[in-house]
Amino acid sequence: MAEQHSHAAEHADHDHKPHGWRRWVYATNHKDIGTMYLVFAGIMFFIGGAMAMVIRAELFKPGMQIVDPQFFNSMTTMHALMMIFGAVMPAWTGLANWMVPLQVGAPDMALPRLNNFSFWILPFAFTLLLSSLFVPGGAPAGGWTMYPPLVLQNGASFPMLIFSIHMMGVSSILGAINVVVTIMNLRAPGMGLLRMPLFVWTWLITAYLLIAVMPVLAGAVTMLLTDHFFGTTFFTAAGGGDPVMFQHIFWFFGHPEVYILILPAFGVVSEIIPTFSRKPLFGYEAMVYATASIAFLSFIVWAHHMFTVGMPLAAELFFMLSTMLIAIPTGVKVFNWTTTMYKGSITFEPPMLFALAFLFLFTIGGFSGLMLAIVPADYQYQDTYFVVAHFHYVLVPGAIFGIMGGVYYWLPKWVGRMYDMSLAKWHFWLSTIFVNVLFFPQHFLGLAGMPRRIPDYAVQFTDWNMVSSIGGFGFGLSQLLFPYLIWKCVKSGQPVTSNKVWEGAHGLEWELPSPAPYHSWTDPPSDAVVARGAFH
Amino acid sequence: MSTVLAEQDDLAEKRKRGVRLTAIVCGLVAAFFYFGFIAMTLIKGWK
Numbered sequence: 001m002a003e004q005h006s007h008a009a010e011h012a013d014h015d016h017k018p019h020g021w022r023r024w025v026y027a028t029n030h031k032d033i034g035t036m037y038l039v040f041a042g043i044m045f046f047i048g049g050a051m052a053m054v055i056r057a058e059l060f061k062p063g064m065q066i067v068d069p070q071f072f073n074s075m076t077t078m079h080a081l082m083m084i085f086g087a088v089m090p091a092w093t094g095l096a097n098w099m100v101p102l103q104v105g106a107p108d109m110a111l112p113r114l115n116n117f118s119f120w121i122l123p124f125a126f127t128l129l130l131s132s133l134f135v136p137g138g139a140p141a142g143g144w145t146m147y148p149p150l151v152l153q154n155g156a157s158f159p160m161l162i163f164s165i166h167m168m169g170v171s172s173i174l175g176a177i178n179v180v181v182t183i184m185n186l187r188a189p190g191m192g193l194l195r196m197p198l199f200v201w202t203w204l205i206t207a208y209l210l211i212a213v214m215p216v217l218a219g220a221v222t223m224l225l226t227d228h229f230f231g232t233t234f235f236t237a238a239g240g241g242d243p244v245m246f247q248h249i250f251w252f253f254g255h256p257e258v259y260i261l262i263l264p265a266f267g268v269v270s271e272i273i274p275t276f277s278r279k280p281l282f283g284y285e286a287m288v289y290a291t292a293s294i295a296f297l298s299f300i301v302w303a304h305h306m307f308t309v310g311m312p313l314a315a316e317l318f319f320m321l322s323t324m325l326i327a328i329p330t331g332v333k334v335f336n337w338t339t340t341m342y343k344g345s346i347t348f349e350p351p352m353l354f355a356l357a358f359l360f361l362f363t364i365g366g367f368s369g370l371m372l373a374i375v376p377a378d379y380q381y382q383d384t385y386f387v388v389a390h391f392h393y394v395l396v397p398g399a400i401f402g403i404m405g406g407v408y409y410w411l412p413k414w415v416g417r418m419y420d421m422s423l424a425k426w427h428f429w430l431s432t433i434f435v436n437v438l439f440f441p442q443h444f445l446g447l448a449g450m451p452r453r454i455p456d457y458a459v460q461f462t463d464w465n466m467v468s469s470i471g472g473f474g475f476g477l478s479q480l481l482f483p484y485l486i487w488k489c490v491k492s493g494q495p496v497t498s499n500k501v502w503e504g505a506h507g508l509e510w511e512l513p514s515p516a517p518y519h520s521w522t523d524p525p526s527d528a529v530v531a532r533g534a535f536h
Numbered sequence: 537m538s539t540v541l542a543e544q545d546d547l548a549e550k551r552k553r554g555v556r557l558t559a560i561v562c563g564l565v566a567a568f569f570y571f572g573f574i575a576m577t578l579i580k581g582w583k
């Protein structure tokens with residue numbers, strides 16, 4: 001063990017690591033860029049979370065208390081944009097940067113300078129977006145979906161919104177290209193496609209989705225821009241355009257976007273559950289094909305987001321049935337995760353706790369999604385808090401818990417120190433309890449008819465809104481434990497005593513010393529090492 | 537290519553060509569979707 005540490009220390013002395021600000025501004029090392037993505041995502045998570053606190057404070061009781069309606073609408077719009085494009089997507093890209101080269105036995109991402117560029121676009125994009133809070137008319141308030149003609153009434157913030165979306169899109173597309181190129185070309189000899197870890201597989205499929213749909217969003221907002229400033233009428237009915245066309249284009253992007261946010265979480269959970277069950281993943285190949293099926297189906301279900309705009313009965317039936325079809329590959333995944341645990345020697349360290357919460361709570365989000373797919377029922381649920389409850393169950397205990405589980409799983413490998421296990425369990429339990437207090441009552445509110453995106457509501461909705469707000473404040477406060485825990489781990493965590501960190505872990509990343517050296521796999525791993533770390 | 541990648545013997549010309557080719561194909565796919573959807577909306581508007 002001491003030998004391993006001295007090896008790691010020796011390596012650190014000879015890693016030619018740049019120092020000071022140059023290390024970060026000119027970064028081409030995948031670990032540095034991954035760290036920057038994760039820190040950036042963390043900052044955006046707390047800014048977006050602060051906006052959610054404003055929303056929940058205003059909704060604590062009926063009547064207008066704290067903010068005016070325009071600002072409330074800005075908060076709902078900005079919260080979504082910050083969380084989706086600023087927190088979850090960069091967090092996944094950060095994890096991909098850290099883990100994909102380590103897991104496929106590559107020395108770095110294939111295009112390191114492009115990687116630097118992809119990251120450094122983001123702070124500019126989000127500074128621009130956030131600065132729109134201070135322009136006349138306030139920040140964008142027409143919803144993150146940017147439906148015309150409402151979005152065209154945004155005032156000075158409109159071009160800022162459009163430009164920042166373009167920048168986020170460019171960043172995502174370049175990041176995705178880098179992931180695809182790395183996985184397709186830099187795998188270690190012997191690392192066949194069906195030997196790759198599930199996190200790599202899910203990210204490969206996510207990257208293909210990103211390359212296909214982010215340009216669609218960019219095209220849609222480009223057309224909004226020309227409608228607003230250059231006299232085109234793509235989406236303006238008065239000039240022969242079609243506002244409903246925007247909805248179709250937006251959701252052609254928007255539904256695969258949901259899977260862009262969640263597929264990497266499937267990958268993380270598929271790493272964590274076998275490790276802490278001390279069993280190989282059940283049905284590895286089925287998991288790969290299920291992920292690919294979900295990605296394919298995500299392209300042919302978009303109109304379930306817009307049943308109420310009106311469409312032919314045949315189209316309604318097609319989109320309803322294709323949406324329900326997604327339950328099959330998703331069910332395969334849930335079955336395989338459960339079966340992996342069956343007769344396993346399970347322990348409940350924080351990554352496993354987050355993975356289990358993911359399994360239960362994401363499934364709740366999946367079930368409410370099935371309810372929303374039923375056309376006549378959707379006519380009742382559309383634009384109610386039921387929809388808010390549904391997608392928050394998918395994205396918070398789904399995507400966010402996946403990210404947190406991943407960080408708790410790999411953090412000791414990154415920094416070579418173990419975090420405070422009991423504090424991490426506190427973080428888990430507080431998060432899990434409060435996330436349900438926050439979002440479960442929103443199902444009741446929605447079924448009772450409370451519309452979404454309103455700053456005031458009828459008195460009969462008061463009780464569950466109070467409960468939801470208390471859950472929101474509790475969830476928000478408990479997240480402060482997360483950065484504290486990471487900071488404490490980096491500063492004074494117990495040094496980890498083995499490469500593997502977790503007894504049941506398998507994969508190439510666990511063949512490296514802890515902390516992972518600044519330059520890893522400069523010599524590709526041997527066949528024997530690849531075989532030992534192979535996923536199944 | 538970073539120094540580390542360039543130094544790796546395995547990453548010889550063939551692998552570098554693969555990197556370039558994959559990146560270019562991905563970029564073209566992205567451009568196809570961007571311009572394709574704008575063109576599709578234009579065509580629909582003319583009908």
